Amino acid sequence: MIYELRVYHCAAGRLPALHQRFSHVTLPLWHKHGIEQAGFFTTVVGPSNQTLTYLLKWESLAEREAKWNAFATDPEWTAARAASEADGVIVERIDNSFLEPTAYSALR
Template sequence: MVYELRIYTPVPGRMPDLLRRFQQHTLGIWARLGICHAGFWRTHPKVDGDQLVYMLVWNTLEEREALWAAFVSDSEWIAAKQESEIPGPLVVNITSSLLASHLFSAVT
């Protein structure tokens, strides 16, 4: 298994719009394409700034490449992204890290 940790830093004041886009569009598109997530979290704004953190689960790196390419080129996703960004971008920065578990990890 390959885990992908993704962290989104929204434009100030746009976190509600980012969350709405995930709830109303992104998660449904992922389900249709077979993209699996392990969970979503939000950093505490007063401690770490206001960020959306989530983890995706992939069987292989090749699966990740194929499914992510399908996602970013999906016509429904492109339309949802364009519509949600009419007033301007939702995010300032996105970081992504691919993780492999250690033998002693509770998650394999």
């Protein structure tokens, strides 16, 4: 199992719009494409409270590439993303890492 750690750094005041997009658009589309999340988190204490951090679960990098590309090019997603950004950009920057659990990790 491989975990993908993604940190979305939102434009000022746009975190609520990102929550709205994930809960109403992104998650149903991920379900459609077989993308499985392991958790979503907001920052309570840290450099910024305008971030959304989440983990995705993948069997392999090949699975990730196939499913992510299908999602990213889905016309429903591209239209919904554009509509959600009609009032301005939501995410200014994304940090992305791929993680492999250790032998003693609770997540495997």
